[in-house]
Amino acid sequence: MVEIRKPIPVQEAIEHVWNHRHQGCTEYISINDCDNRSLGENIVASHAVPPFNKSPYDGFAFSSEDTLHAGLNNPVEFDVVEHIGAGQVPTIRLEQGQATRIMTGAKIPEGADCVAMFEVCKTYEKNNMACMSIKRTMKAGQNIIEEGSEVSEGEKLIKRGTLINPGVKALLATFGYSEVKVAKKPVVGVIATGTELLDVNEPLQPGKIRNSNAYMIESQILRAGAEYKYFGKLADEFEPSYQTIKQALEEVDILITTGGVSVGDFDLMPAIYEKLGASILFNKVAMRPGSVTTVASNGNKLLFGLSGNPSACYVGFELFVRPIIHHSLFSKTPYLKRINATLADDFPKPNPFTRFVRNYITYENGKISARLAGVDKSNVVTSLAHTTGLMMLPGGTRGFKSGDEVEVLLLNSSEGQLEF
Amino acid sequence: MVEIRKPIPVQEAIEHVWNHRHQGCTEYISINDCDNRSLGENIVASHAVPPFNKSPYDGFAFSSEDTLHAGLNNPVEFDVVEHIGAGQVPTIRLEQGQATRIMTGAKIPEGADCVAMFEVCKTYEKNNMACMSIKRTMKAGQNIIEEGSEVSEGEKLIKRGTLINPGVKALLATFGYSEVKVAKKPVVGVIATGTELLDVNEPLQPGKIRNSNAYMIESQILRAGAEYKYFGKLADEFEPSYQTIKQALEEVDILITTGGVSVGDFDLMPAIYEKLGASILFNKVAMRPGSVTTVASNGNKLLFGLSGNPSACYVGFELFVRPIIHHSLFSKTPYLKRINATLADDFPKPNPFTRFVRNYITYENGKISARLAGVDKSNVVTSLAHTTGLMMLPGGTRGFKSGDEVEVLLLNSSEGQLEF
Numbered sequence: 001m002v003e004i005r006k007p008i009p010v011q012e013a014i015e016h017v018w019n020h021r022h023q024g025c026t027e028y029i030s031i032n033d034c035d036n037r038s039l040g041e042n043i044v045a046s047h048a049v050p051p052f053n054k055s056p057y058d059g060f061a062f063s064s065e066d067t068l069h070a071g072l073n074n075p076v077e078f079d080v081v082e083h084i085g086a087g088q089v090p091t092i093r094l095e096q097g098q099a100t101r102i103m104t105g106a107k108i109p110e111g112a113d114c115v116a117m118f119e120v121c122k123t124y125e126k127n128n129m130a131c132m133s134i135k136r137t138m139k140a141g142q143n144i145i146e147e148g149s150e151v152s153e154g155e156k157l158i159k160r161g162t163l164i165n166p167g168v169k170a171l172l173a174t175f176g177y178s179e180v181k182v183a184k185k186p187v188v189g190v191i192a193t194g195t196e197l198l199d200v201n202e203p204l205q206p207g208k209i210r211n212s213n214a215y216m217i218e219s220q221i222l223r224a225g226a227e228y229k230y231f232g233k234l235a236d237e238f239e240p241s242y243q244t245i246k247q248a249l250e251e252v253d254i255l256i257t258t259g260g261v262s263v264g265d266f267d268l269m270p271a272i273y274e275k276l277g278a279s280i281l282f283n284k285v286a287m288r289p290g291s292v293t294t295v296a297s298n299g300n301k302l303l304f305g306l307s308g309n310p311s312a313c314y315v316g317f318e319l320f321v322r323p324i325i326h327h328s329l330f331s332k333t334p335y336l337k338r339i340n341a342t343l344a345d346d347f348p349k350p351n352p353f354t355r356f357v358r359n360y361i362t363y364e365n366g367k368i369s370a371r372l373a374g375v376d377k378s379n380v381v382t383s384l385a386h387t388t389g390l391m392m393l394p395g396g397t398r399g400f401k402s403g404d405e406v407e408v409l410l411l412n413s414s415e416g417q418l419e420f
Numbered sequence: 421m422v423e424i425r426k427p428i429p430v431q432e433a434i435e436h437v438w439n440h441r442h443q444g445c446t447e448y449i450s451i452n453d454c455d456n457r458s459l460g461e462n463i464v465a466s467h468a469v470p471p472f473n474k475s476p477y478d479g480f481a482f483s484s485e486d487t488l489h490a491g492l493n494n495p496v497e498f499d500v501v502e503h504i505g506a507g508q509v510p511t512i513r514l515e516q517g518q519a520t521r522i523m524t525g526a527k528i529p530e531g532a533d534c535v536a537m538f539e540v541c542k543t544y545e546k547n548n549m550a551c552m553s554i555k556r557t558m559k560a561g562q563n564i565i566e567e568g569s570e571v572s573e574g575e576k577l578i579k580r581g582t583l584i585n586p587g588v589k590a591l592l593a594t595f596g597y598s599e600v601k602v603a604k605k606p607v608v609g610v611i612a613t614g615t616e617l618l619d620v621n622e623p624l625q626p627g628k629i630r631n632s633n634a635y636m637i638e639s640q641i642l643r644a645g646a647e648y649k650y651f652g653k654l655a656d657e658f659e660p661s662y663q664t665i666k667q668a669l670e671e672v673d674i675l676i677t678t679g680g681v682s683v684g685d686f687d688l689m690p691a692i693y694e695k696l697g698a699s700i701l702f703n704k705v706a707m708r709p710g711s712v713t714t715v716a717s718n719g720n721k722l723l724f725g726l727s728g729n730p731s732a733c734y735v736g737f738e739l740f741v742r743p744i745i746h747h748s749l750f751s752k753t754p755y756l757k758r759i760n761a762t763l764a765d766d767f768p769k770p771n772p773f774t775r776f777v778r779n780y781i782t783y784e785n786g787k788i789s790a791r792l793a794g795v796d797k798s799n800v801v802t803s804l805a806h807t808t809g810l811m812m813l814p815g816g817t818r819g820f821k822s823g824d825e826v827e828v829l830l831l832n833s834s835e836g837q838l839e840f
Contacts, residue, residue: 031620031635032638035638035639035642035643045801047624049801050629051624051629052626052627084627085615085616085656087614087615087616087617087627087628087629088615088616088627089626089627090627104728105616105629105728106616106627107626107627150801151801151802157801157802157805158802158805162805164639165639165643165805166636166637166639166640166643166734166804167636167734167802167803167804167805167806167807168805169635169636169638169639170632170633170635170636170639170730170804170805171632171801171802171804171805172620172635173620173630173631173632173634173635173636174629174630174632174801175630176620176621176622176623176624176630177620178620178621194507195505195507195508196505196507196508196525196526197507200451200592200593200596200597200598201596201598202596203596204467204471204596206472206509206527207472207507207508207509207510207526207527208507209470209471209525209594210593210594210595210596211593212590212591212593212594213590214593215451215589215590215592215593216586216587216589216590216593217586218452218455218589219455219584219585219586219589219590220586222455223455223585223586236505308525310590314586314587337783339783339786340783340785340786341786342786363757363759363760363788365760366759366760366761366762366787366788366825367786367787367788368783368786368787368788381465381469381570381571381577381591381594382571382577382578382587382591383587384586384587384590384591385577385578385582385585385587385588385590385591386587387587388834388835405786412832412833412834413832414808414832415808
């Protein structure tokens with residue numbers, strides 16, 4: 001089947017895919033397993049923070065009124081009637097002239113409205129009773145962290161779709177979320193095509209190479225927060241390939257095939273799409289690498305036909321698949337974070353189409369530089385290993401020079417953005 | 421036990437800890453499970469890449485000599501004697517006037533030294549034989565990706581200590597690393613102290629708060645690439661606390677306690693260190709928050725006594741524990757990446773000691789801005805959730821203003837640096 005392929009602009013291709021996105025589901029998991037998962041609901045304060053008036057210091061709590069006449073030459077004396085640590089609860093209501101020895105974080109006793117640090121108090125015994133004196137006046141509320149001063153009960157704290165990091169996890173624990181409602185990870189299936197592919201544990205054979213794309217894509221899928229399911233590689237034969245893909249579609253939310261989408265004589269994917277009845281959103285994009293990227297919609301599932309070329313496959317995943325995964329994880333910023341950077345190397349190639357160049361970011365004196373991760377051919381194999389960003393060079397431009405400003409899509413940023 | 425504590429500078433504290441680092445171990449794991457693990461050995465090319473001369477295009481392979489007299493008015497004709505896809509192996513050695521139809525990535529047949537793309541060839545049949553003609557001269561080596569042109573056999577590709585990302589995983593697959601030698605994750609034990617602490621699933625009680633630090637630290641430990649082991653919380657009683665810590669030390673590589681290190685009356689940790697015979701590296705650091713951070717060495721294990729205050733605990737982990745974990749993962753850049761940024765908010769507080777301020781990074785026009793994640797008290801609870809960096813303000817400075825240049829330690833960067 002030879003067909004005419006009309007390349008569409010990257011932006012348009014991304015919008016086509018976006019229009020076929022699906023809403024994600026949620027599930028409950030233990031707080032112990034929630035790291036890097038995406039919140040499936042807004043987190044609301046189930047109680048005020050702090051939940052009681054508390055002491056910011058180790059010291060003495062008492063009524064500020066008692067220090068009204070205190071001064072350098074007029075120490076005011078208190079009986080120390082109780083001694084409480086953090087987590088211990090004061091039991092004595094303080095009367096005039098009484099103080100409670102209190103530890104950082106402990107609850108302020110009834111009858112007290114201020115705390116004096118140890119350093120400004122003198123402690124001693126008198127008639128076998130613990131005493132304390134202070135030579136300064138205190139104000140009502142002084143050194144007291146008031147109930148609810150940090151958070152009121154019911155306050156919205158963290159939005160659905162936020163990735164759970166150490167700070168979010170601390171919040172979840174604070175508010176008693178022992179089970180956490182998170183976005184269910186979409187299952188992304190992967191099928192490799194191509195008789196030239198060997199499994200990773202097979203010895204090298206003439207004319208063949210090991211299937212590295214499946215492993216690369218697995219890692220990209222996991223990095224994007226989804227679950228990976230591998231269906232093996234297809235032989236270049238139509239019927240078994242069709243059956244494998246049809247079966248896989250029933251077990252996944254998203255299906256990726258690598259290879260088999262160019263116009264090479266042995267590429268089967270176009271015919272398989274046709275037999276599935278999948279509607280092809282596009283099969284050529286005005287970009288390098290990855291121009292042969294094909295995306296099709298089959299019922300409520302998306303099929304991504306990524307190029308067999310490793311760089312094209314990598315870029316195709318990040319541009320087209322990642323936003324769909326992040327959307328189903330409730331992210332409000334599903335696209336790769338795009339920043340401006342200063343190119344730190346020359347890139348002399350002209351760019352007839354939008355070009356995505358592997359690069360890594362360096363920070364120099366408060367400015368962001370983009371260095372090429374693989375200018376030379378000899379770096380092709382290792383360049384993806386060092387890649388932390390994709391430099392996006394607009395189509396219709398000549399080469400770029402060191403010092404030029406360029407746009408870079410960040411691959412490792414926990415932050416994304418609303419639109420491409 | 422009341423003791424005089426002498427604060428030491430942050431830099432010195434970090435060096436003390438560093439001097440007690442230990443070498444990590446390695447283990448073999450399946451390539452399927454290697455994401456985000458740290459390489460336990462250098463990765464070396466087990467074969468040349470490509471492993472054979474291959475075609476970059478769909479086209480025809482033949483000997484360039486045959487086109488010596490080709491020209492616009494002098495097409496040269498070839499018999500197409502074989503047709504191979506990628507992964508298929510050419511079986512026919514080409515003679516003069518013969519060509520092989522070849523697909524992208526396929527091995528160049530013997531007798532051929534160039535490839536012409538389909539687009540520049542005319543294909544037709546003659547006497548029921550497939551033929552092809554071309555109207556231009558070709559050079560030896562033209563459109564041929566030479567064996568070993570990307571990587572030579574034995575070439576060192578990726579260094580031990582590199583984190584396995586999608587590009588590294590692709591490399592591992594390419595070279596047949598079905599089992600990958602990785603750094604064994606150090607086991608980091610965590611013990612919380614403080615009778616005020618409730619478990620996450622307990623209802624709130626007067627004077628008590630839920631133990632959020634243990635969950636936060638768990639998340640930080642996992643983010644740093646180590647394994648987490650929780651030993652529960654200690655009551656504020658000496659003997660059982662001592663026994664728990666002694667036992668825990670036998671099961672972990674690194675032990676963290678949270679709380680119990682300040683001079684509060686109920687803080688037991690100093691006495692426990694003494695009974696263990698642990699040598700205290702320092703117990704006060706000239707920094708905020710986290711001045712009471714204590715680190716002790718017990719045999720070949722480090723004990724980190726972090727503050728019970730969540731911010732201080734967070735900062736103490738990142739400054740002191742993280743580099744030790746990363747070192748045992750063979751990282752050559754175990755310290756947090758430090759960059760310059762422009763402060764985008766006012767920070768009016770004076771800084772008698774080195775201060776670490778929770779912030780997040782924004783990128784504006786190629787410049788890096790640091791915004792405060794929690795200026796107001798009301799943000800204390802959620803500020804750690806939004807924190808992506810720690811702004812480091814030198815001791816002895818007054819407040820800072822929007823527009824000032826500051827140094828920021830990046831918390832989410834896969835990149836680190838050699839020294840603090």
